[in-house]
Amino acid sequence: MESYPPLPLSSPVPVAPPLLNWAGNYRYSTTQLAQADSVEEVQEIVRTTDQLKVLGSRHCFNGIADSTQQLLSLGATEQAIYLDTDAHTVTVPASITYGRLAPTLHSQGFALHNLASLPHISVVGACATATHGSGIQHGNLATAVRAMEFVLASGEVRVLSPETDGDEFLGAVVHVGALGVVTKLTLAMEPTFxxxxxxxxxxxxxxxxxxxxxxxxxxxxxxxxxxxxxxxxxxxxxxxxxVPGVPLQPAPxxxxxxxxxxxxxxxxxxxxxxxxxxxxxxxxxxxxxxxxxxxxxxxxxxxxxxxxxxxxxxxxxxxxxxxxxxxxxxxxxxxxxxxxxxxxxxxxxxxxxxxxxxxxxxxxxxxxxxxxxxxxxxxxxxxxxxxxxxxxxxxxxxxxxLQSQYEKLPAFQALMAQYDPKGKFRNAFINTYLARPL
Structure with missing residues (x-):
């Protein structure tokens, strides 16, 4: 059996680099970042973890997606995009950004009603926080959501839609990460323009x-x-x-x-x-x-x-x-x-x-x-x-x-208690601004 000299006491112990958000202003409280390659892996990670949060494109500037224990990336999950041309909807995976989705839709003759200022952000994260585009006739990006699939704290996969879940769906679309791990979204489409x-x-x-x-x-x-x-x-x-068929006129x-x-x-x-x-x-x-x-x-x-x-x-x-x-x-x-x-x-x-x-x-x-x-x-x-x-x-x-401005907050808190009774998806931000004490 070969023997090797001991490492010198001064040898540094490898330390994982800190995880930062897009702008570099926020350092997440853990370097434990798991990656899920499938919905089944998401379920297993959720079942076996006491507390976790999901990182998307990291474009938030505060601690809304932070965790002291475990962060989860869905960047390697299913990448397929499913078009339903009859229903004028598209179902997308949690990892997709608007920059990847939009050209694909356009190539098939479709569009979304709105986009944010930059295409680099994730679809799921933008909808979860009610991020928006512009136009007095147009709702924010979350208003395009027609169904959502997510993994609850129990590991169960749940699908919500307005047809089957009514008000519960309206409460869950802008969920700020407090209800579960979203794995798919279905969005409304319209003809490209x-x-x-x-x-x-x-x-x-x-x-x-x-x-x-x-x-x-x-x-x-x-x-x-x-x-x-x-x-x-x-x-x-x-x-x-x-307007198709109308000649382009010079701008005033x-x-x-x-x-x-x-x-x-x-x-x-x-x-x-x-x-x-x-x-x-x-x-x-x-x-x-x-x-x-x-x-x-x-x-x-x-x-x-x-x-x-x-x-x-x-x-x-x-x-x-x-x-x-x-x-x-x-x-x-x-x-x-x-x-x-x-x-x-x-x-x-x-x-x-x-x-x-x-x-x-x-x-x-x-x-x-x-x-x-x-x-x-x-x-x-x-x-x-x-x-x-x-x-x-x-x-x-x-x-x-903040809470005084949201009349439906008590109803949302009831959803949190229903979907995540032990607070698996809570963090300091959620506990401060949204949650009732456990």
Whole structure:
């Protein structure tokens, strides 16, 4: 039997690198990351684990998906996409991103009703947190869900649909990871369509407040970018749906006092527009125009923190003026802000539950110390309007304030008790903002 000299006492013990989110601002509390290659493996991991959370594209900026014990990746599970052309639905695996799904649908002659600003995010994670696109006639991405398959804490596979489960389905769609591990989603489709994208510069803020409804109704999707510093909207992005057979017309040179851009632009001054979807009125398929950023390029700035707040659309002008008053506080830590509108829905934990909403998004510099001082000021100014934060982004609202804005929270808590009676899918975030004590 061969013998080997002992390792020197100074030899380092290998340590797993920390797991970080997409932006690098959040370090998960464990490096234990399991990967499931099938639904059966998901069931086995769930049955044999006391506490776990699922990691998707890691695009949340807070601890909503964190675990101190076990994280689970579904990146290697079934990759097939199932089209039901008669029902106009598509069933997708938990691992899929919009960037992979959308071109596939388009190639088969179909589309989704909306997309977020970047295609890099996972479908399941976006729907779980009620992430959204833009357009006053369009609900958030979760409103496309027509059925969901997930693994309960017991390991049982459950399928929910509005036809068989009614209100329970409406409660489960925006589940923020608190009910189980979603393994498949079925989404509504529609025939594919084309869009053009035109950008306008320097829209006076007075025009926004006086003509807000008309501005938001002017295109299929409307985004207003500003740094809140000079009483103007820096850029207006209009994504106009084209009507088949109707000739393409030149875009007007002026839009409520804003001037049409003469070159492609990035929402952040000084960054290359090569990262952005094509502008200048060039027609293109829906999935190449609805997002702001191209797949395969760095979305937004890449070095950032994010927050987003929703207020009822009826308070839009007041909320805009309230934020504008904080321009001096915003200046040191803000990169850019975006305003969009989202249609009301019936999903219990959606920030747009039963109210058309204005979403005010903030892309911050990666300086949490500075941002954490500004967020309470923003939340104080927006609180008279019943503000609701995006579940997966940074906020400092108290649990009491947040819970007061969700009338269906007690019903959701009952779902949690039913599906996960021992709190297997709970974590600090869920316990703080959503759960009753066990």
């Amino acid at each position: 084309q869009l053009r994208q035109d950008v306008y510069e320097n829209l006076p803020l007075t025009q926004v407040c006086e003509h807000f409804a008309a501005i938001q109704a002017s295109a299929y999707s409307v985004s207003l970018f500003t740094d809140w510093q000079d009483e103007s909207i820096t850029q207006v992005w209009l994504k106009q749906r084209l 040179s002026e839009f409520f006092g804003a001037q049409r851009a003469t070159q492609d632009l990035h929402p952040l001054a000084g960054l290359s527009p090569v990262n952005c979807t094509e502008q200048m009125g060039v027609p293109g398929p829906w999935h190449d125009r609805l997002p702001h950023f191209r797949l395969g390029f760095t979305p937004s700035s890449g070095q950032e923190l994010q927050s987003e707040y929703f207020v009822p659309l009826r308070h839009a002008q007041e909320a805009i003026r309230a934020v504008a008053c904080l321009h001096e506080h915003l200046r040191p830590c803000l990169q850019v802000s975006e305003m969009r509108t989202v249609a009301a829905d019936a999903l219990w934990l959606s920030p747009c539950y039963q109210q058309d909403s204005l979403a005010i998004h903030f892309t911050w510099k990666p300086d949490w110390a500075a941002v954490s001082r500004v967020l309470p000021l923003l939340e104080r100014e927006l609180s008279p309007f019943g503000v609701r934060p995006h579940w997966g982004k940074l906020f400092t609202l108290s649990a009491t304030q």
